[in-house]
Amino acid sequence: MTxxxxxxxxxxxxxxxxxxxxxxxxxxxxxxxEKRFRIYGITAIAIGLxxxxxxxxxxxxxxVGAFQQTKLTLQVELLEAKLDKSGTRDIEKIKKVxxxxxxxxxxxxxxxxxEEGGIENPFSKGKDLRKLLSSGAAAQIREFVVAxxxxxxxxxxxxLLASSRVDGYLKGRVSRESLARDKNLTPVHLDMVDQxxxxxxxxxxxxxxFITGADASESRPEQxxxxxxxxxxxxMMLVVLTAALPIGVAASIYLEEFAKQNWxxxxxxxxxxxxxxxxxxxxxxxxxxxxxxxxxxxxxAPLVGxxxxxxxxxxxxxxxTRASLKxxxxxxxxxxxxxxxxxxxxxxxxxxxLAMPGILTGTIIGLAQALGETAPLLLIGMVGxxxxxxxxxxxxxxxxxxxxxxxxxxxxxxxxxxxxxERAWGGIIIxxxxxxxxxxxxxxxxxxxxxxx
Amino acid sequence: xxxxxxxxTILTLxxxxxxxxxxxxxRSVQGDRxxxxxxxxxxxxxxxxxxxxPAVLVLVLWVVIxxxxxxxxxxxxxxxxxxxDAGGLNLIMSDVGRVANGLDAAIAQGALEHAALKTLSTSxxxxxxxxxxxxxxxxxxxxxxxxxxxxxxxxxxxTGNWIMTVVVLVIAGAGFLAAFFKTHADLRARNLVERGxxxxxxxxxxxxxxxxxxxxxxxxxxxVSFFGMFPMGDFLFGLTWSxxxxxxxxxxxxxxxxWGTIYISIVALAVAVPVGLFAAVYLSEYAGAKTRAxxxxxxxxxxxxxTIVYGLFALTIVGPMLVDVFGAEGLNWMQGxxxxxxxxxxxxxxxxxxxxxxxxxxxxxxxxxMRDGSYGLGATQxxxxxxxxxxxxxxxxxxxxxxxxxxxxxxxxxxxxxxxxAARLSMNPFEAMTTVTAKIVSQLTGDADFASPEALVAFAxxxxxxxxxxxxxxxxxLIVRKYREQYE
Numbered sequence: 001m002t003x004x005x006x007x008x009x010x011x012x013x014x015x016x017x018x019x020x021x022x023x024x025x026x027x028x029x030x031x032x033x034e035k036r037f038r039i040y041g042i043t044a045i046a047i048g049l050x051x052x053x054x055x056x057x058x059x060x061x062x063x064v065g066a067f068q069q070t071k072l073t074l075q076v077e078l079l080e081a082k083l084d085k086s087g088t089r090d091i092e093k094i095k096k097v098x099x100x101x102x103x104x105x106x107x108x109x110x111x112x113x114x115e116e117g118g119i120e121n122p123f124s125k126g127k128d129l130r131k132l133l134s135s136g137a138a139a140q141i142r143e144f145v146v147a148x149x150x151x152x153x154x155x156x157x158x159x160l161l162a163s164s165r166v167d168g169y170l171k172g173r174v175s176r177e178s179l180a181r182d183k184n185l186t187p188v189h190l191d192m193v194d195q196x197x198x199x200x201x202x203x204x205x206x207x208x209x210f211i212t213g214a215d216a217s218e219s220r221p222e223q224x225x226x227x228x229x230x231x232x233x234x235x236m237m238l239v240v241l242t243a244a245l246p247i248g249v250a251a252s253i254y255l256e257e258f259a260k261q262n263w264x265x266x267x268x269x270x271x272x273x274x275x276x277x278x279x280x281x282x283x284x285x286x287x288x289x290x291x292x293x294x295x296x297x298x299x300x301a302p303l304v305g306x307x308x309x310x311x312x313x314x315x316x317x318x319x320x321t322r323a324s325l326k327x328x329x330x331x332x333x334x335x336x337x338x339x340x341x342x343x344x345x346x347x348x349x350x351x352x353x354l355a356m357p358g359i360l361t362g363t364i365i366g367l368a369q370a371l372g373e374t375a376p377l378l379l380i381g382m383v384g385x386x387x388x389x390x391x392x393x394x395x396x397x398x399x400x401x402x403x404x405x406x407x408x409x410x411x412x413x414x415x416x417x418x419x420x421x422e423r424a425w426g427g428i429i430i431x432x433x434x435x436x437x438x439x440x441x442x443x444x445x446x447x448x449x450x451x452x453x
Numbered sequence: 454x455x456x457x458x459x460x461x462t463i464l465t466l467x468x469x470x471x472x473x474x475x476x477x478x479x480r481s482v483q484g485d486r487x488x489x490x491x492x493x494x495x496x497x498x499x500x501x502x503x504x505x506x507p508a509v510l511v512l513v514l515w516v517v518i519x520x521x522x523x524x525x526x527x528x529x530x531x532x533x534x535x536x537x538d539a540g541g542l543n544l545i546m547s548d549v550g551r552v553a554n555g556l557d558a559a560i561a562q563g564a565l566e567h568a569a570l571k572t573l574s575t576s577x578x579x580x581x582x583x584x585x586x587x588x589x590x591x592x593x594x595x596x597x598x599x600x601x602x603x604x605x606x607x608x609x610x611x612t613g614n615w616i617m618t619v620v621v622l623v624i625a626g627a628g629f630l631a632a633f634f635k636t637h638a639d640l641r642a643r644n645l646v647e648r649g650x651x652x653x654x655x656x657x658x659x660x661x662x663x664x665x666x667x668x669x670x671x672x673x674x675x676x677v678s679f680f681g682m683f684p685m686g687d688f689l690f691g692l693t694w695s696x697x698x699x700x701x702x703x704x705x706x707x708x709x710x711x712w713g714t715i716y717i718s719i720v721a722l723a724v725a726v727p728v729g730l731f732a733a734v735y736l737s738e739y740a741g742a743k744t745r746a747x748x749x750x751x752x753x754x755x756x757x758x759x760t761i762v763y764g765l766f767a768l769t770i771v772g773p774m775l776v777d778v779f780g781a782e783g784l785n786w787m788q789g790x791x792x793x794x795x796x797x798x799x800x801x802x803x804x805x806x807x808x809x810x811x812x813x814x815x816x817x818x819x820x821x822x823m824r825d826g827s828y829g830l831g832a833t834q835x836x837x838x839x840x841x842x843x844x845x846x847x848x849x850x851x852x853x854x855x856x857x858x859x860x861x862x863x864x865x866x867x868x869x870x871x872x873x874x875a876a877r878l879s880m881n882p883f884e885a886m887t888t889v890t891a892k893i894v895s896q897l898t899g900d901a902d903f904a905s906p907e908a909l910v911a912f913a914x915x916x917x918x919x920x921x922x923x924x925x926x927x928x929x930x931l932i933v934r935k936y937r938e939q940y941e
Contacts, residue, residue: 030833030836031833033833033835033836034833034834034835034836036835037834037835037838037839038735038739038835040731040735041731041732041734041735041736041738041739042735043731044727044728044729044730044731044732044735045731045732045735045736045748045752047728047805048728048729048732048751048752048755048802048805048806048809049748049751049752051755051802051805052751052752052754052755054770055755055758055762055766055802058766058770059762062769062770246657247657247660248657250653250654250656250657250658251654251657251658251660251661253654254651254654254655254657254658255658258651258654259658267662268658268659268661268662271661271662271664271665272661273930274665274923274926275661275664275665277856277859277922277923277926278668278863278919278922278923279859279860279862279863279864279865279890279918279919279922280863280865281863281865281890281893281894281915281918282668282672282863282915282918282919283668285668285671285672285893285897285911285912285915286664286667286668286671288671288897289667289671289672289674289675289912290667290671293671293903294671311660311664314660314661314664315661318661342643342647343647344647344650344651368757371759372758372759372760372761372762373759373760374759374760374761374764374865374866375760375865375866375890375894378865378869378894378897378898379893379894379897379898381898383898406759406761409761409765410761410764410866410869410870413764413765413768413769413870421765421769424765425765425769428761428762428765431759431761431762432758432762435757435759439757
């Protein structure tokens with residue numbers, strides 16, 4: 001006897017009479033709720049994917065421009081009267097002519113190009129004409145003359161960088177309206193540029209110097225390149241690889257294979273899991289206080305950056321290495337021990353080689369993480385420094401001040417100039433290409449060597 | 454002998470030790486390796502190890518400690534009246550170091566006779582010009598004090614180096630000989646070498662402890678010296694942050710920064726938690742294997758993108774987009790592109806995969822039997838998720854959200870580029886505010902003197918950040934650990 005029947009059999013609810021095939025209001029409501037819930041889920045994934053698409057398309061849309069650069073092809077007559085008054089081709093005397101001395105040559109060259117193309121020149125001053133060109137153009141010619149003093153007197157064809165405004169006009173970043181309040185260029189210049197494009201003087205071409213070149217000063221975005229900071233990143237990654245891989249593997253081997261369950265092991269474990277969650281900027285503070293303040297290592301050096309990033313990636317590498325050591329089945333160890341190998345021999349001759357693909361995958365992912373990290377680098381001075389010269393040799397590469405790719409991108413973004421934003425997005429494309437390659441290598445490694453025991 | 458040359462010598466000795474030790478072991482059994490306790494190579498490694506490791510340890514310690522001691526002894530020679538504070542003394546000491554190096558270079562290049570050092574003084578020689586000729590440029594003329602300190606510095610360093618060379622070589626030689634004479638068929642060389650290797654492994658594992666110790670010590674020391682200059686109460690409870698106050702009236706109150714940090718994190722979590730959670734539920738409960746195989750890695754790409762990219766995205770795309778809607782031409786709530794909303798939205802995007810993949814793992818860990826029981830009672834799939842799966846997974850999900858919150862609080866690049874630089878206590882999410890991390894960056898990358906409160910405050914901020922994120926992580930772990938067993 002249950003309580004239910006004690007009070008008599010309950011009345012059948014009215015909807016029970018209806019057919020199973022027609023849904024009553026309550027069922028409809030429940031089914032609608034089910035449908036809504038499913039839509040929420042799809043929407044959530046769609047939102048995530050839309051953000052991803054938005055992010056990637058804006059990276060491509062904004063960054064591709066950096067890989068193209070506008071140049072003016074000009075016939076510059078290297079007048080002996082201006083560059084080498086004595087006529088002795090004495091290199092020291094030629095070097096004494098500053099870039100100002102080259103400006104008249106450029107003026108003449110532009111005027112000549114305008115005349116040849118039948119383009120009207122509304123400017124009387126050479127200074128206004130030169131606004132079409134990068135302020136580094138004179139230096140470009142001077143460099144050529146110092147390298148080839150015997151060409152003085154000849155007329156040489158130069159491909160000179162256009163100024164960032166002209167470059168922006170060709171890329172659609174600068175319009176006549178936006179120049180209204182701009183002191184650096186006038187709409188009249190743009191009319192000239194349009195005509196010069198038709199005569200073939202102004203051209204847009206692939207910008208190799210963005211990939212290989214050095215950073216430039218704030219007023220010359222058209223000259224800035226990411227090559228030198230790429231080298232800085234490369235040296236940092238070398239430090240991370242040579243320090244983090246052996247230390248991480250050694251630590252994991254100890255924890256996974258040898259450590260006894262005691263307070264010391266617990267302490268290490270707790271520390272590793274905490275370090276994995278410490279914000280990266282705190283590692284920057286550590287680097288500043290320990291490596292620079294205390295150990296007096298040089299500021300802005302890739303060595304210091306690499307050491308900081310090593311400490312930061314160590315937990316990642318240790319966690320993944322331990323996972324792949326754990327994945328090696330105990331039967332392998334037992335077999336080795338059974339034929340008389342010592343514990344150490346078992347680990348180094350059998351377990352470690354079998355775990356190697358997994359360890360390498362984890363290391364590459366850790367390296368990729370380190371390559372994209374910016375915040376700790378800001379604190380050890382890898383920003384605000386204009387990385388203008390590529391390092392000479394290995395030791396210089398580690399110790400002399402340099403920037404790194406993400407720090408360089410931040411530096412450009414800070415300059416708050418649309419032309420530099422374009423460079424920053426371009427830098428991001430290169431950075432992401434590196435990260436993508438590393439991740440693909442890691443995935444391939446995993447696919448190729450992953451073993452199911 | 455210089456340290457690097459000394460290291461090279463020890464390395465050679467170790468290599469030699471390997472060959473000799475191996476040879477001696479084999480000779481002791483007349484080449485019959487079956488009678489050796491260990492494989493022959495182990496005897497070689499044993500000799501190299503004893504020759505190399507103790508000597509290098511002493512060398513490293515010496516190289517670190519000697520400059521400190523020499524500096525201490527020499528700085529006592531500088532008269533106390535010639536500098537104002539510790540910074541001034543540091544400047545003088547770096548001058549002393551440069552002059553001493555310059556004198557070395559001058560002797561090496563023949564610009565100065567070794568014997569002339571004894572009579573060298575500022576009255577009979579222009580030191581600055583002399584050092585200039587050998588490529589050591591000095592900022593100012595050398596005073597008599599600095600010169601005599603430099604001479605003393607040079608002398609002490611030289612003697613120190615000599616003693617170091619002798620001590621290190623003696624230790625290396627002693628280790629070499631001891632191991633060499635002990636080498637015999639019955640020596641348990643493998644056990645010795647393996648014990649050595651194990652020490653190295655332990656040392657590597659201890660680096661994690663050392664790093665934490667380094668972080669904690671560097672934060673504590675600098676924070677303490679900050680509180681020596683600035684009252685702790687004003688820092689912890691101050692409502693204004695304006696380090697550039699005129700007339701020495703600095704306000705370094707952390708509360709506006711904390712408010713900015715928390716506000717931005719709330720906005721970020723408000724984006725990331727619903728989206729991430731629903732995505733995780735859909736992927737684990739509804740999606741087929743194919744959808745899952747495509748959507749999950751794609752979402753996780755968002756986690757692999759460096760934060761600098763998100764920062765630039767906030768600064769140049771999301772910010773201007775928000776200004777179009779909420780700015781002066783729209784609703785007029787927003788002044789500039791940088792705001793709590795800008796940084797929070799972008800940070801939310803960054804955290805979506807973080808929340809979704811953690812929750813996904815947790816939801817997958819709920820036993821299938823619980824779902825089947827719910828279906829058997831006639832519940833629909835969504836009812837099962839809401840009333841059975843999510844409550845079962847709740848502790849794990851809370852843990853995941855706390856971890857995401859700790860990420861949001863520690864995030865730097867997005868707020869540096871997207872949130873602005875003005876410290877404000879305001880409720881308007883469209884206003885620019887700043888965070889703890891952004892201020893750490895700006896205080897330490899500015900040109901403030903390193904020993905000033907403006908720079909040192911960054912360490913106090915770092916300490917706050919460290920404690921905050923550590924607390925959140927520990928809390929998350931505790932929650933997960935406490936409630937997890939129920940369903941296992």
